Each structure stands twice: as C-alpha cells, then as structure tokens.
Amino acid sequence: MQIRDYIIRRLMVLPLLVVGVSIIVFALTRIGGSPIGIYLSHEMSQEEVAELEERFHLDDPVPVQYFYWASGVLRGDLGWSGVAAAPVTDVFLPKLAATMELAVSSAIVAVVLGIALGTFAGARRNRLPDHLTRVFSISGAAMPLFWFAILLLIVFWVYLGWFPIGRSDPDLWARIDHPTNLYTVDSLIAGDFGAFRDAVWHLTLPAVTLGYGATAIIARMMRSSLVEELQEDYVDAARAKGLPERLVLRRHARRNALIPTVTVIGLSFGFLLQGSVVAEIIFQWPGLGRWMADSVLRGDQATIMAYVLFTSVLFLVVNLAVDVAYAYLDRRVVLGE
Amino acid sequence: MNRSPRRGRWGAFLGIFLALAMIAAACSDGEGDDSTTTAGTPGTTAGTPDTTAGSSDTTAPPTTQAPSGGEVNNPGVFVHAADDEPTTLDPAQVEPGEGGETMILQVYERLLEIGTSGPEPVPSLATEVPTVENGLISADGLTYTFPIRQGVTFHDGSPLTADDVLFSWERVMTMDLPDGAASVLSDVVDSMQVVDDSTFEVTLQEPNAAFLNAVVPAMVSSIVSREAVEANGGVVAGEPNEFMSGSMVGTGPYSFVAWNRNENLQFEVYDGYWGTPANLDLRVEIGANPDIRVLGLRAGDYDTIETDPSFIGDIEGAEGVTIFAEGLTVEPIHIGFNLRIPVDQLPADDNIPADFFLDPRVRQAFNYAFDYDAFLRGALGGFGDFNPHYIPIGIFGYDPAAPVYNQQDLAKAEELFRAAGLWDTGFSVSVVTEEANLFETAALVLKDSIDDLGNPNMTVTVAAVAEAVFDEAHATDPVPYAMWVKNADPFADPHAYVDSYTHPDGEWGEIHGFRQGYVDPDGIADLIDRAKVELDPVARAALYAELQPLLYDDPLWIIAAQEGVVSARRDWVQGFVSNPLWPRPSLKFALMDKG
Amino acid sequence: MRRVGELIGALLKNPTTVAGLTFIILLLGMAILAPLLTEPNTPDAYQMPRDWGAIAVPPGSPGHILGTTNVGGDVLYGVIWGARTSLRLSVIVVSLTVVVGVTVGSIAGFRGGRIDEILMRIVDVFLSIPELIFALAIAAVLGPSFRNIILALAVVFWVKYARIMRAQIIHVKENEYVDAARVIGDSPWRIYLKDVLPNSITPVVVQATLDMGNIVLVGATLSFIGLSEAGIAEWGVLVSEGQAGISAGRWWASTFPGLMVFLWALGFNLFGDGLRDILDPRTESSR
Secondary structure, three states: HHHHHHHHHHHHHHHHHHHHHHHHHHHHHHHHHHHHHOOOOOOOHHHHHHHHHHHOOOOHHHHHHHHHHHHHHHHHOEEEOOOOOEEHHHHHHHHHHHHHHHHHHHHHHHHHHHHHHHHHHHHOOOOOHHHHHHHHHHHHHHHHHHHEEEHHHHHHHHOOHHHHHOOOOOOHHHHHOOEEEEEEHHHHHOHHHHHHHHHHHHHHHHHHHHHHHHHHHHHHHHHHHHHHOOOOOOHHHHHHHHOOHHHHHHHHHHHHHHHHHHHEEEEEEEEHHHHHOOOOHHOOOOHHHHHHHHHHHOOOOHOOOOOHHHHHHHHHHHHHHHHHHHHHHHHOOOOOO | OOHHHHHHHHHHHHHHHHHHHHHHHHHHOOOOOOOOEEEEEOOOOOOOOOOOOOOOOOOOOOOOOOOOOOOOOOOOEEEEEEOOOOOOOOOOOOOOOOOHHHHHHHEEEEEEEOOOOOOEEEEEOOOOOOOOOOOOEOOOOEEEEEOOOOOOOOOOOEEEOOHHHHHHHHHHHHHHHOOOOOHHHHHOOEEEEEEEEEEEEEEOOOOOOHHHHHOOOOOHHHOOHHHHHHHHOOOOOOOOHHHHHOOOOOOOOOEEEEEEEEEEEEEEEEOOOOOOOOOOEEOOOOOOOOHHHHHHHHHHHOOOEEEEHHHHHHOOOOEEEEEEEEEOOOOOEEEEEEOOOOOOOOOOOOOOOOOOOOOOHHHHHHHHHOOOHHHHHHHHOOEEOOOOOOOOOOOOOOOOOOOOOOOOOOOHHHHHHHOOOOOOEEEEEEEEEOOHHHHHHHHHHHHHHHHOOOOOOOOEEEEEEEEEHHHHHHHHOOOOOOOOEEEOOOOHHHHHHHHHHHOOOOOEEEEEEEOHOOOOOOHHHHHHHHHOOOOOOOHHHHHHHHHHHHHHHOOEEEEEEEEEEEEEEOOOOOOOOOOOOOOOOOOOHHEEOOO | OOOHHHHHHHHHHHHHHHHHHHHHHHHHHHHOHHHHHHHOOHHHHOOOOOOOOOOOOOOOOOOOOOEOOOOOEEEEHHHHHHHHHHHHHHHHHHHHHHHHHHHHHHHHHHOOHHHHHHHHHHHHHOOOOOHHHHHHHHHHHOOOHHHHHHHHHHHHHHEEEEEHHHHHHHHHOOOHHHHHHHHHOHHHHHHHHHHHHHHHOOHHHHHHHHHHHHHHHHHHHHHHHHOOOOOOOOOOOHHHHHOOOHHHHHHHHHHHHHHHHHHHHHHHHHHHHHHHHHHHHOOOOOO
C-alpha cells in the first residue's frame, strides 16, 4: 500500500520535473543566438522563415513563445538539425538505438564488474586487495575517458587489430533488416550469426571502456554495504552455526548488500549517458552522443536541446524505476525523503 | 579461504597492466620502421625538408600487421576518410573549396576535365577541346562549340544530350544561390544554344582567357540529369533544390548510393560508364577528428585520408603507409584583412575601430611581423613555399621576380605600427579560423608573431571554431571578424585568383571593401580587367608582372605560404594520382585500386 | 584540536588516502610554484609558449625536457601551467558552487515551508540533467572559451551542495543543543552560525573534495570536445592536440597531460573517498 502511494507520488512529480527541465532548455535556446535558429533548415526560403516566426510567435513575450515551443515539442516537433540535415525527430530514433545499445552493454559491464569488485573488496576490508580494488575502481572514475579510449584504440585497433571502430561492417549491416535498430537484436531476429558476431565485436571495446568508468560508483557502494552487512548479527549467527565464510558471504551478506547497490545503478546510468558523448566521438559510434558533440561544435541548437531534454527524461525515468525497484526489494526503507 | 574463483579478477588487473605495457612497447618502435616516403622537391626556395626520406621508390615492404590476415582491408571498397561533412551535393549550391565539391568530382562530369597532370583541360563529356585551330572557337574568340559525347547515360538511365548541358548551366544561373558559384558562369556566359543533340554552343560576353581551364571544368559547371531534376522539384530561382542537395545523378564512374549524415557517403561502381570503369566501390567516412583519421589509416581501415603537411609527423614511419609529397597545392594559405569591420559584431575583447585596416601601413606592418619561417619550416615541416601577391606558383602569370613577404622583420613592423600611431595605443584583435587544422596553426603563428614585437598592448586572439561555424562567418557579408585564415580556392587560371582576391570590385573586394583601402584601386582594377581579356600570353604575363608589385605595396592579405601537396595512403593502393587542381583531397577515387 | 589530530591520524592509516593526498600535494605544489618552475610566457602566462623551431621534438631535447607538441608547444610548460589552470578552474568553480549551494540549502533547510518546497523543486530540476551534458549544452550556447567553461560548470555543480546542506540542516536542527539555544533566546542567525552550520558542513567538505577532482575532469572533457580556446595551457586541449601522434611514436604530447588529468582526479577522489569513510561511515550516495 505504501509502495503504491510512493510510486503514484513520484509519477506525479515526474511531469513537473520534465516541465522544469524544458524551461531550462527553452531558456538556453533564447540565450544563444536567434530563437528561430532551431527551426531553420538550410533549404528554407524567406517566406518559409517568416511563416515559422509566425507559427512560433517569436514576436510575442517569452512565456507565450515557451508555450508554442512546448506544444511543438509535445507534437514531436523538436526543430531542424543542421548536422543531420533533417528534422530532429526523424533521425532521433535510429541514433537513440545505437546509443542505448552501447549504454546498456556498458551498464552490464559496469554492474558485473562493480559488484564483483565490491564484493571482493568488502570481504577483505582494509587489507591489500581492498586497497588495490579501491584504486582500480576509483581510477575508472578518475580516468579521462577521452584519453583512455584513445590509448585502448591505439593498442587494440591500430597495433593488435583485435577490435574495429564504428558500429558495424557496412556490408553485414546492409545484409539484414533493422526493425529495432539495435544491431545485436536485429541480427538475432534475422538469425544471421555473422552479423551478430560483427555487432558484438564492434560493441566490445567501447562498452568495456565506457563501463569501466561507471564501475567505481557501483563497486564503492557494494563494498560499503557489504562491510555493513558483514557486521550484522545474522552474519555472526551464520558464522556461529559453522557456515563456511564463503557461504556466509554468498548466501547472506552479498544478497543483502546488493539491495542498496541497486540505488546507484541509476546514478551510474547518468554517468554512462554522459560518457557516451566522448566514447562515441572516439569509437566513431553513430549514436546520439556523437551527434550531440558535432552539434555542440557546429552550433546546432535544435539537436543540443533535444538531446538535453531527452537524456534528462531518460535519466529521470531510470532513476524512478530504480527507486521503485529498491522500494520493492527493501521493505525496510522508509519511503519518501 | 577458497581463492580460486577470484583469480579472474586478478586477471583483469593483469590485463590492464599488460595493455599499458603494450602501449609503451608500441610507442617505442614507431621510429625505426622502413616504410616509404615519396618526396619530391616541395618547393623552389624552401629546399628539401629534412623530414622526408627523399626516395622515389613507391613499392613498400609487404605489410605484416593486416588485422584480417588477408591482403587488404575492406576488399571491394575503397575507403577514404574526409575531414568535414559536405553541406550540399548540388553543383549549383556548393561553395568552392567546400567538402561537397569532392563528392561532385567523383559522381558528376563536366564538358572538359582537368587531366591527371598539369592544368590543361582534356575532353570529357565534350569529345574535343575547342581551339581556334580546330574551328571550335570562333575567330573573335567569343563563341565556343562543344561536340557532345554520344552513348553516355546518366545513373538514372536517361541518355546525355546537348540539352542536358544547356539545362545544367542555365539551372545554375537561374537558381543563383548565395553560397554557390553561379557567378563563375554568369559573369562569363552571354548566350547558349543547342545546335543539335550532339552540339552545344556558348557565346561569351567578352574574350576570356580563363574560360576553358577555369570555367568549363569547374564543379559548378557539372552536367546534371535534366530528367532527374525535373522529376524532383525542378528549378526555382533563388531556392535550393532539396533532392539535389542530398543526392546526385551524374554520368561519372561512381553512382551515388547513400549519404548517412554524420557517418559516411556511399558510392557504387556505375556499370554503364562510358569510359574506364571504376575498380572498387567507394565509401567516404566522415570523421571530424583528425586523430581518428590518422589512426584509421595506420590500422588499415582507411585507404586514403584527408591530410595536410602537419600530419606528416604523425604518419611518417608507419608500417604499410605511403606518403606522397610532391609539388605544391595552388591554394595559398592567407589571412584576410577586413576593411569593412562590423565593430558591434566583433568578439567582446576586440577593441579596434572600423577603419583599422584602411591604412596600408598597418597591413604592411602585419605582413612584416608574420613569422613566415615558423609557419613554413615549423608547421609545414618545409612542405611548401613562399608565395608573392597573388598568383600561386604553378599558375600562369606566376612571377618569380615579384616581390614577396617571406621574412619576419620586426623592426620594420614596429616602425610601421609606430608610423600608423598604433604602437602606443595598441590593439586587441581576433583572428577566426577553423579549429584543429593548418589554418589554426597559421593563426597561432600570427599571434606569436605579434607577441614577438614585445609590445603588451598589441594582442591577437585566435578564435578557433568548427568548420561549419567558420564557413557561416566566412559567407556572411560583412564578415563578423576583423581577420580570418583560410586558403584560396584552386583555379587553373590566374584571373580567377586576382579577381576573387585582389580586384577592388571582385568577390572579396566587395565583401572586404578593398576599394576604400587601395591607394590606387582603379589602377589595380584596370590591370586585372585588361589581363582578363588579353589572349596573347606574353602580353598577359606582362600585365600580371606589373600588377604584383602594386599588390605587394598595398597588401590585402598576409600570404602565409603555399602549402605542399601531401597525401597519405595505404601501400596497397594502386594507380594513385593526384592533381592539386582537383578539389581537395585532389583525388579521383575511380582511378585507384587495391591489392 | 584533538578531533583534528584524530582525523589526520585516521586518514594517514589508510594507504590509498595517503596516496591521494600525496598526489594532491604534488599537483597543488606544482600549480602554486608554476611561475618559479618555468618562466611565465608573455604576455599571457596561461597561453602555451611555442617554439616553431622545435616541432614535436621528443622528451629530453635541449630546452624541452618533456618534448614539444605538433605546434612546438613545450609539454613541460603545459603540464605545469595546466596544473595552475586546473587549480584556477576548480577553486573558482568549487568556491562559487559551495557558497551558492550552501546558501540555498541553508535557506531551504532552516526556513522550511514554502521556500523550502520551491527551492528544492528547482534543485530537483537541475539534478535531472546529467552534469556533463548540461555543462556541454551551456558551454555550447555561450560559445567556445575557457571562461565559458568555468561559467557552465558553476551553473551545473551548485545543486548537489544545496541538496546535501538542506538534508544536513534538517537533521541537525532536531538536535537538543539547537533547541537549547532557541530556549536561551539566541537569534536564528546566531543559532545557524554557531550551532547548525559547523555541525552540517562535513558532507559538504567531502563533496567539495571530490568535486575538486571531478570539475577538472569534466572541464578537460569539455576542452577536449572543442569548447576551450586555441593555444591555452590546459590539459584537455593538449591531449586532444597530441592524440594522433601517439601511434606515430610521438606519445609525449598527449600522454603527459592526460596522465595529469588522471592523477588530479584520482588524487582528489582517493582522498575524498577516504575522508568520507572516516567522517561519514554510513556512506551516502550523493543522490
């Protein structure tokens, strides 16, 4: 009952937050250059430009402009991307799929590695392995991704030739249909093992690189909650029963320590989303991040704004999902603040 | 405690350390490789750069690291890594020097083309180069007749006729787009006529020495398919055609397949090509990041990349890579002085008045202050040469005796700045440039040069922006910066240079307001106009020889250098040819093969 | 004083914290002593000096101990003055954001009610946008320059402090000594300064330590993407300029500055992490 109320409350706040983000985004479009900029395409004539000014009420006070802009956004009109030379909404989905494929793979890397490292360190608190793990995982968070990724690229692409850059071999990509635009999924749907291998092959290096950066958040959380769990009475009780340490760890402490760790997965997802901007530039990954980076340099406001709006909504939703999951997992949690 | 399940994690540690060790190892063996560098003499006064091997051997030792284990990477497709994305693929809309020209060169054809070597036009869609001797140029030098090649089909299957030629040229002039180069045709052509399906005739407004080598082979004069245009929006005056800016239907060896924005452009061998067909399909990767281009070439995933002399250090000695460095581009790198400065649009820190560059002494002072040696020997690694005002080496009319700024002279610069009254008041001026390329380097040299004067009141700020942002500023009238760096567009004829870059009523003359700055604008204009219609080469050269000292005394540009031609490719690329008169990267991919 | 002594003792017991502290001391020392370590470039010391006669020379070359970049920039100068640039960046941003964040958080927490509600909703909105992406968008709108990077980071980073401060104040306010002060008749301002602030500030200090590192990391990332200005002695800019050279054996121009970003961020993160373990054993996620 409480959980349901909690979810409903969070769901009610969500639209307010989205509106808040949209106001910030809108404010940014008005700070930088001409407000009409986001709707202009290279091909438009004077009349069409005038028509746009009319449609978005650019002569009216700013709050009125916001209203017309926001209603445009709700109808799916996010403006014209100069970089993609198309309406933002037309290119968004395939690029989103590319980014999500990368982000989710990285998240898997981060979660698996983070939990493993956290468990490993927590069980050896304040001993050498703990310290080394701490350095290793914090190094991930402190590593300038733009630098680290290039180093990996030089070793694994240029010298060893083990991994390629980009997202796909164009021939293999063209060989199958793309109903979801997730290459791995599409290749499985098509039953094309060659394409699937190609997808995984292209995904590995960027996913590991990006995932390593997010590992620290999860590993640190896992470690400290495990340390806490190991001090609980039930652990002592289990030990007293003569259960081997390994089983104590695996059956009891780790399982419980996972629960608070879930909360930071949302946080690390935000980390992955922003990391994807850099990773996509370097690994030539055709996703939202690379599009955003190009747009930033080329002053493509429509794309920048759409990207900020979208990642924020995604970030909010993921965090909501995580909190809800947490609430279900741990009934002891006091809901709310 | 049972440790065995933990071993995997230590393995991860080990892996990372191994990776770092490998980087170290990889870094240390970069220098000793015996790859091939082909280098001719990059310039006449620059001497042989000390960074080249100086060998002319083009066969390199077989590559040992091809990742796939096969002979070549990406068999069946030629992969080129370009720097920036085209803004349009429409010959009527493309700005000279812009990335779209490279694509237009591969897919469209012109009546005449610049051949694989030298500046002379060779037959293409016209079967003969008109001359007075073969009767295709009228005695008064005004009417040119082009016999049109028969049996040529466009990529959409429609046959080429003289009508398509007329349509293509008329289309450009009707659309007359602001970014495009319609004036290349409209300034010259008086009337056009389809005599029959295989004969096209054009009459000029006045005799023009540059018509055959600078107008007919220009990208704007490409022949497009009438059928394709009319089926997709037709021709509207003053408005771009959406279909044509994103797609191409030409007659060339490559047909257009797809343009994945922000990723790549794909082309296919056109089976119905009238001439020697292309060997491989073509993919042009768009990677704004120059580092990835260099790495991709080394990894073997790119066969050729967009390069300039500053890349040589990054590529030299790489296994499986050949550097071609021979001759000079005909695109001098220049820094423009804006004489119509929109003061209220300048960056916030600029404090110069609108008439800052009107005084020739100020422009001379900048020319004396610039550290030419730093740019040519340092940034270009010696791949290039100094260039007088304003005809490039290798173009008719270049005068080795013309005076040239090629030596930093700080005393002279200080004297001129003092004379112009700027030494004590000082100035702060921004120079805008594309980021991360040679132009930015030239801007940095300018900044350092002014710093060399040791006067803290005088500063130059480098505003490095994305190429698209620069292009927009560059195409604005007036330009919202006081100074900018770029290179000249390549032309086969001197008139195009002096007209665009020095004529008081030429393209830049109008945008920058040269007329207000020249001591004798009419004298300069008169020389340029006379040289344009002078068909006798000796007399024409004399006119240009008379012009250049005037431009030296009254400079409207700092000409940093004329850059050397540098191109890097995989060893497996065969049939490599490059002509600096072709739009950058000066390659026709259809001529090349791999294996 | 005893508390401080204990704190230091506890910090020094943890080898990783000590390692972090060592990095911090070395890097800050380098930043502060920069004008003594290398002769400042004129007219602007934060701009790279370039030696056009020594393009991309390797470490150990005369006059260029760590070599030069592909435009002749002295890598050692970039490393040292890059530290100063980073110090300038992080100190400006952290002090601005701490002041704003603590003020907003204090008002919200101390006053409560309507104001709290409004302020916290604003904070929630700001927290909904991932940091780097928000900063990227702001810097993009303002145009490429180092000043704008500072501005963008300041706009983004204050919210965490507001959130942390508010939670702390609400927690501290419940304490008996605050009630006691109220009973005595101390003014709210006095209560705040004397009792509430000193008892709430610890997590802010931890977060500020972590941010000293993170801000340099994010700032370098923005520079790398291309939002800084040309020729500045900044690590992210140097890394991006020198990258292609690594595979050509010219590893120094990119490696050293990249390493500095890493050590800077690592130092503050290790130290901050150790600090958090001690001051705040029930590790708190910053959400």
